[in-house]
Amino acid sequence: MKRTLAALVLMLAVFAGTFAQMEQHITWKFSTKNIDNGKVEIICEATIDEGWHVYSSELPENTAVPTNIEVEENEAYSILDGIIEEPEATAHFDETFNAELKWFENKATFKKVVQIKQEGDVILKGYIESMICNDETCMPPEMVDFELTVNTSAPATEEVSASETAEEEEESYWGIFLLAFGGGLAALLTPCVFPMIPMTVSFFTKTSATKAAGIRNGIQYGISIIVIYLILGVAVSAIFGASALNELSTNVWFNLFFFLLLVVFAASFFGAFEIVMPSSWVNFATKGEEKGGFIGTFFMAFTLALVSFSCTGPIVGALLVKAATGGYMGPIIGMLGFSSALALPFAFFAAFPGYLNSLPKSGGWLNSVKVILGFLELAFAFKFLSIADMTMGWHILEREVFIAIWIAIFGAMGFYLLGKLRLPHDSPMEYIPVSRFLMGLLVISFTIYMVPGLWGAPVNLISGFPPPKNYAESPFGVGDQTPVQGIIASGDNHGGMPEGMHYGPQGIPAFKDYDLALAYSKEVNKPLLLDFTGLGCTNCRKMEDKVWSNETIKGMLANDYILVSLYVDDRKKLDEPYVSEITGKKIRTVGQKWAEFQFERYQQQGQPYYVIIDENETTLNTPVAYDPDIKRYQNWLQDGLDKYKSR
Structure with missing residues (x-):
């Protein structure tokens, strides 16, 4: 009776522990x-x-x-x-x-x-x-x-x-607004817009009977600019709709289109040609100025938007591309930010015309701003091409190629800032201003920083722009992380790589199939190290990068163990899906199969999770999870090896 009661208590404890582990x-x-x-x-x-x-x-x-x-x-x-x-x-x-x-x-x-x-x-x-x-x-x-x-x-x-998502949406819109506001400030420093500030403000102050009237006209002019660009943002959202705008970040053809668009914009900023509005539009807007009052002021702002399009158009286009990923409201918020920055100096200097004297004089530096913006647009264009390339699997723009292109672009920008390159509309310079010289040194330093990325360096400053390391000509890097010369190199009675084995993390020979690994373990009389891992598991990568990279541990995994990495997020479909006897859920993928295997055998679901077993599937010591302590992990491996040999 006592034994029966004890067994029942044990079963209940296991049952309760199982359900605790199954919490999602x-x-x-x-x-x-x-x-x-x-x-x-x-x-x-x-x-x-x-x-x-x-x-x-x-x-x-x-x-x-x-x-x-x-x-x-x-x-x-x-x-x-x-x-x-x-x-x-x-x-x-x-x-x-x-x-x-x-x-x-x-x-x-x-x-x-x-x-x-x-x-x-x-x-x-x-x-x-x-x-x-x-x-x-x-x-x-x-x-x-x-x-x-x-x-x-x-x-x-x-x-x-909507209360659940309001905070996240608000943060997104603020990000779009601030980015667009910065774009508006950049547009102010172009040769199409900057000279218009003193001209327009002087016109208002001279034609206004009182100072208050001048201030009022300047504010109306600024509001008109905002309204014009808001109409553009509303039009983009209304024409395309929220669902189409969301495709901008994922659709291959959208990304290819925006790549070509930004290249054209960059060429325009470099001086190859000018993107201008039809003269009939400009003439129509100019005639509207004669009506006077708010309508006349509005048409003055409309004329500014049309005349300055060769400078503002590429910036507005690039901002709309970015803002469109914010859904229906994205372009509207983006144009509000851009136009607010553009309108701000006109309203301010109309209210305080005395500050006009503090503005720097127009000159060749305005064209230099355009050229620098052209370099930036050209660099960002390749991000869109990279997305399309990775989505389609063309392997045209792999990591090394992308970084090489950025090195060329930013290197050319650095030489331009240092006065070593001249483009069609640049003015001759007797000397380089100190600010431009320092900026040139900064860009050249950034360019040199990217060079090691060609050989596998992480170059974290540009993280998120180039393709990931595995999407590269040399995924292991050049002269770094070469495959381990372990059981495969020595042949191990096979003279080559066994069936189902491949180069795994850190170049360590590994299996992805448990049954093949178990059969090979019996053949070569070595223990198995089960590595329950995931493609999207951050701590798994940390263990591989910081612990498995240790030469002693790497050697033990390659020579003393049979490593089998079971990816619980492998999305490859099973030939025949089945219903789990444990959870009752349908098992559709390879990853689900290994996740269920981990839970069924070891009542664990987290990754990474490491288990040492022998050829009879007996666990040799206590399994371990994430532990970045190299010495402790080495001792654990050695303990498993000693117990395998002493059976």
């Missing part, structure tokens, strides 16, 4: 919303435990697992596009992936739109895939199924509360 730290709520013309929005709301975060749907390639909504195909509806709507995520620089990763904390809402093709009730089936992490570990990617019934003839469902 995130819960999902699913709903739908009728939009218009048969379109339905699938809404997935996440509630996340304190200290955990879920990733955005938009992440750099080969980093963490992005959140994704998959809808099963059905004749009753069609999926409009692959775009997932989400609030603006908080960006965090991840040293492991050398990239900025976006994620959400506490709450997040993801949406996807489908087009319903028939009347009556329609059942939408699918799942949302996500991965959550905290500062110490990551859970395996989880796929949560949903089944929703919709009827497009029914009234639209209640709006999802």
